[in-house]
Amino acid sequence: MGPDAHLRPPPAPHRPPRLSGISGSDHIALTYDDGPDPASTPSFLEMLERQGVSATFFLLGEFVSQNRSLVAEMSAAGHELAVHGWDHQCLAWKPPGRLTDELRRTRHLVEDLTGIAVLWFRPPYGVATGRGLLAARRAGLRPVLWSAWGRDWSRRATPDSIATKVLAAVRPGGTVLLHDTDRTAAPGSWRGTLAASDVLLDRWHAQEVSVGPLREHWDTTAP
Numbered sequence: 088m089g090p091d092a093h094l095r096p097p098p099a100p101h102r103p104p105r106l107s108g109i110s111g112s113d114h115i116a117l118t119y120d121d122g123p124d125p126a127s128t129p130s131f132l133e134m135l136e137r138q139g140v141s142a143t144f145f146l147l148g149e150f151v152s153q154n155r156s157l158v159a160e161m162s163a164a165g166h167e168l169a170v171h172g173w174d175h176q177c178l179a180w181k182p183p184g185r186l187t188d189e190l191r192r193t194r195h196l197v198e199d200l201t202g203i204a205v206l207w208f209r210p211p212y213g214v215a216t217g218r219g220l221l222a223a224r225r226a227g228l229r230p231v232l233w234s235a236w237g238r239d240w241s242r243r244a245t246p247d248s249i250a251t252k253v254l255a256a257v258r259p260g261g262t263v264l265l266h267d268t269d270r271t272a273a274p275g276s277w278r279g280t281l282a283a284s285d286v287l288l289d290r291w292h293a294q295e296v297s298v299g300p301l302r303e304h305w306d307t308t309a310p
Contacts, residue, residue: 106215108233108234108304109234109260109261109262110260110304111260112259112260113259113260113297114259114260114298115257115262115299116261116263116299116303116304117143118209118262118265119131119144119265120171120264120265121267122147122267122268123150123154123158123268124277125154126268128161132164134285135164138285138288138289140288142166142167143166143167143168143169143301143302144161144168146193146197147193150270151193152196155200158201167301168203169205169207169208169209170208170209171193171209171211172189172208173190173193174211176211177210177211178210178216179214183218187225190223190228191225207301209232209233210232211271213232231301232262234262234263235252235253235256235258235263236252236253236263237249237264237265237280238252240273242273242276244273244279247286249265249280250283250286254287254290259296262304266280267280
């Protein structure tokens with residue numbers, strides 16, 4: 088697990104619904120953080136293609152710059168790409184000016200690689216400081232966290248525990264947080280997330296629940 092894993096907060100019901108990824112629809116937004124990772128992300132792309140589902144991937148700029156062809160492949164497969172920061176350092180430790188520059192740099196890099204506008208920003212560890220939210224706005228990004236997660240980064244996480252935690256917390260209109268890499272998590276944890284994702288998608292398909300990226304969660308043309 089990453090050295091700053093203790094910073095990961097639980098979902099906070101007192102947050103504004105939009106910031107927590109909650110919409111008024113019956114749609115569930117499926118999101119993955121911390122990529123792209125050539126060791127694991129392709130397995131998620133294969134699983135999602137098999138399931139016929141698109142997701143939103145929150146990317147770290149430093150790894151976008153190292154894996155440009157993978158990022159282009161993710162976009163070409165129909166997935167929505169978003170900004171998770173240039174690195175995974177907590178926003179509270181960054182000067183506002185530097186943060187704004189890093190968010191813009193990451194956004195522009197992704198847009199240059201894909202030709203598609205980037206809309207969303209999710210801060211590392213879910214630490215949404217006032218300065219961080221202002222920096223996101225200055226970078227032209229809309230902050231969004233999550234309403235359900237599987238604690239898939241934990242050493243104790245299993246496919247069953249991940250799926251159980253998500254299903255216990257998610258509601259219609261909710262946003263699910265998972266990770267397509269173990270870069271800031273327990274080594275090999277992404278394999279449990281991959282298996283849990285299959286279980287979750289099978290369940291939602293059986294229940295005829297609409298699942299997809301954040302761009303399908305709200306009217307993204309609204310300010």
